Amino acid sequence: MTLDRRSFLLQSGSAAAVVALFGQGCAVPSPSSTALPGSVLGFTGVPASLRDGIVVPPEYEWQLLYPWGTPTGVTGRMPPFAPDARNSAEDQAVQAGMHHDGMHFFALDASGDRGLLVMNHEYTDEQLLHTDGVKEWTAEKVRKSLHAMGVSVIEVRRSGQGWQQVQPSPFARRVHGNTAMRIAGPAAGTPLMRTAANPAGDAVFGTFANCAMGVTPWGTYLTCEENFHGYFGGPKEAARNATPAQRRYGTVAGSQWVEYWRFEERFDLSRHPNEPHRFGWVVEIDPFDPTATPVKRTALGRKRQESATCTIAKDGRLVVYMGDDSRFEYIYKFVSRDKVRPGTDAAARAANRHLLDEGTLHAARYDTGGRGKWLELTHGRDGLDAAHGFADQAEVLIHARLAGDIVGATKMDRPEWIAIHPQSGEVYVTLTNNSQRGDAGKPGPDAANPRTNNLFGGILRWREDGGDAASPGFSWDHFALAGDPAQPGSGARYPSGDADMFGAPDGLHFDKGGLLWIQTDLSGQVLGKAPYTSLGNNQMLCADPASGRIKRFLTGPNGCEITGCVVTPDRRTLFVNIQHPGEARDDGDTKHNSAWPDGAEPGSARPRSATLAIRRRDGGIVGT
Ligand code: FEO
Ligand code: CA
Ligand code: CA
Numbered sequence: 228m229t230l231d232r233r234s235f236l237l238q239s240g241s242a243a244a245v246v247a248l249f250g251q252g253c254a255v256p257s258p259s260s261t262a263l264p265g266s267v268l269g270f271t272g273v274p275a276s277l278r279d280g281i282v283v284p285p286e287y288e289w290q291l292l293y294p295w296g297t298p299t300g301v302t303g304r305m306p307p308f309a310p311d312a313r314n315s316a317e318d319q320a321v322q323a324g325m326h327h328d329g330m331h332f333f334a335l336d337a338s339g340d341r342g343l344l345v346m347n348h349e350y351t352d353e354q355l356l357h358t359d360g361v362k363e364w365t366a367e368k369v370r371k372s373l374h375a376m377g378v379s380v381i382e383v384r385r386s387g388q389g390w391q392q393v394q395p396s397p398f399a400r401r402v403h404g405n406t407a408m409r410i411a412g413p414a415a416g417t418p419l420m421r422t423a424a425n426p427a428g429d430a431v432f433g434t435f436a437n438c439a440m441g442v443t444p445w446g447t448y449l450t451c452e453e454n455f456h457g458y459f460g461g462p463k464e465a466a467r468n469a470t471p472a473q474r475r476y477g478t479v480a481g482s483q484w485v486e487y488w489r490f491e492e493r494f495d496l497s498r499h500p501n502e503p504h505r506f507g508w509v510v511e512i513d514p515f516d517p518t519a520t521p522v523k524r525t526a527l528g529r530k531r532q533e534s535a536t537c538t539i540a541k542d543g544r545l546v547v548y549m550g551d552d553s554r555f556e557y558i559y560k561f562v563s564r565d566k567v568r569p570g571t572d573a574a575a576r577a578a579n580r581h582l583l584d585e586g587t588l589h590a591a592r593y594d595t596g597g598r599g600k601w602l603e604l605t606h607g608r609d610g611l612d613a614a615h616g617f618a619d620q621a622e623v624l625i626h627a628r629l630a631g632d633i634v635g636a637t638k639m640d641r642p643e644w645i646a647i648h649p650q651s652g653e654v655y656v657t658l659t660n661n662s663q664r665g666d667a668g669k670p671g672p673d674a675a676n677p678r679t680n681n682l683f684g685g686i687l688r689w690r691e692d693g694g695d696a697a698s699p700g701f702s703w704d705h706f707a708l709a710g711d712p713a714q715p716g717s718g719a720r721y722p723s724g725d726a727d728m729f730g731a732p733d734g735l736h737f738d739k740g741g742l743l744w745i746q747t748d749l750s751g752q753v754l755g756k757a758p759y760t761s762l763g764n765n766q767m768l769c770a771d772p773a774s775g776r777i778k779r780f781l782t783g784p785n786g787c788e789i790t791g792c793v794v795t796p797d798r799r800t801l802f803v804n805i806q807h808p809g810e811a812r813d814d815g816d817t818k819h820n821s822a823w824p825d826g827a828e829p830g831s832a833r834p835r836s837a838t839l840a841i842r843r844r845d846g847g848i849v850g851t
Pocket of ligand 3: 643733748
């Protein structure tokens with residue numbers, strides 16, 4: 228390497244100094260700030276569409292960045308993408324992972340023309356990942372699959388030609404399913420976290436199933452481990468011994484999605500029952516230091532983690548909102564014990580290094596009358612004690628779902644992303660859908676989840692009492708109940724008569740002007756089919772919470788989900804991820820119904836998840 232990373236960072240005046248000048252932290256409401264000029268939702272809305280491609284308003288253009296397999300830009304290690312999937316596991320460890328998801332842009336200079344794009348890679352399509360699929364699993368395929376998930380840090384630059392990835396870059400990094408990590412917080416080192424390979428219970432290899440994300444005020448990236456359970460397996464007979472906690476988290480032998488356990492023993496639940504306790508966390512990554520060890524923050528609780536959306540309470544403590552994406556699971560809030568040291572300079576970053584390790588976790592209860600309460604998940608309080616199966620706070624955190632049951636939190640319709648309005652501080656969450664609401668033996672509708680057989684999901688929002696994120700109580704309402712109002716009994720309700728319809732909202736992002744970007748994830752199995760027909764392919768919309776108007780902005784290729792969204796600080800670029808285009812959903816079906824972005828016809832190329840950089844042709848502010 229002619230210019231190694233450390234010396235580059237030193238030459239740049241250290242990574243921390245770069246952050247000090249230009250990093251952007253989390254959403255901290257600032258009632259005095261005003262939206263930048265420009266009409267709101269002035270773009271030409273696009274119709275719902277089943278077209279196999281990207282459709283944006285005519286006054287916008289998009290370009291492609293960083294499709295699966297693209298070299299990440301690690302100096303001296305940039306294997307080109309092999310369209311026949313011949314890249315090795317070692318190659319994949321330094322290439323774009325699959326299934327791009329949550330994402331953030333960290334500016335590297337004042338112009339915002341240079342920055343780090345940090346994104347999650349949620350899961351793998353094994354049929355696409357390996358030349359011959361996975362009729363036969365091998366140890367090499369397990370490794371490649373683990374390397375195709377996690378996080379990418381890439382450097383991007385803007386010029387007259389748009390955005391380009393910088394390759395190589397001293398910041399380029401892949402964090403994946405075999406990257407060494409530290410475990411911190413109250414659960415670290417406790418009995419349920421100890422394994423044969425790590426008797427100290429304080430270190431683990433890898434993060435995977437990385438879905439939504441968050442950004443701390445001090446400029447680190449939080450990646451969330453969602454469907455980690457599917458990667459742990461074992462012989463079917465072992466399922467007999469599954470504990471209630473294992474069943475609740477879905478880590479039951481025989482129900483695995485992939486056969487990792489046959490080749491890498493830490494994934495075998497019958498031999499290493501504690502290994503899955505080390506997944507399902509929020510993981511903090513310093514994007515500016517490629518040598519920094521990622522840290523799993525156990526104080527935030529273990530769940531199928533969705534979002535770690537940060538803000539600051541009136542007294543200066545950090546507040547993190549999180550969802551748990553399964554049917555009938557909870558919404559959580561963490562309030563740090565200590566105050567955030569403001570800023571993103573080296574001193575602030577050092578002072579905030581342990582901020583996510585001490586604090587109080589809560590689960591939400593949504594009551595009738597639009598009121599709600601945060602219920603503390605603290606050992607020794609409200610039944611969270613040994614008599615109910617919690618030996619200590621570590622067990623409360625590792626089995627946060629069970630703790631939520633004891634305190635009586637509200638079972639939600641699959642909480643996904645959480646976004647905070649930059650001026651009002653109102654918190655919005657997508658509840659993507661729940662077809663089992665009201666089924667026999669399942670919870671029925673309640674105030675916050677009002678529809679039985681909730682096929683289309685919606686967006687709920689709340690306002691903390693006194694405008695203080697640390698408040699124990701809040702007021703809530705529904706921003707939108709999604710769906711097709713023409714469907715009999717759909718119960719769809721939009722905030723205004725001027726709203727385009729959608730279903731299964733998932734990704735959610737507020738830009739600093741207060742526009743709400745909504746992304747959808749209807750399952751590939753239902754796209755184009757009744758009762759979803761008129762919704763078309765998955766899409767992205769822009770909402771103005773002030774007026775309730777919602778306008779469709781983008782529609783995606785066949786089979787894809789639109790997820791991951793960040794508007795640059797100057798609001799002139801919108802980065803969006805296209806995930807799993809053409810996804811084959813049926814077991815054993817290897818056909819994909821799209822070859823986006825490389826081929827025009829399905830079957831002509833392996834479809835690839837990728838990032839879009841979208842801008843107005845006139846260079847104006849997006850969404851206006
Ligand atoms: Fe990965 Fe809950 O979406
Ligand atoms: Ca999602
Ligand atoms: Ca989803």
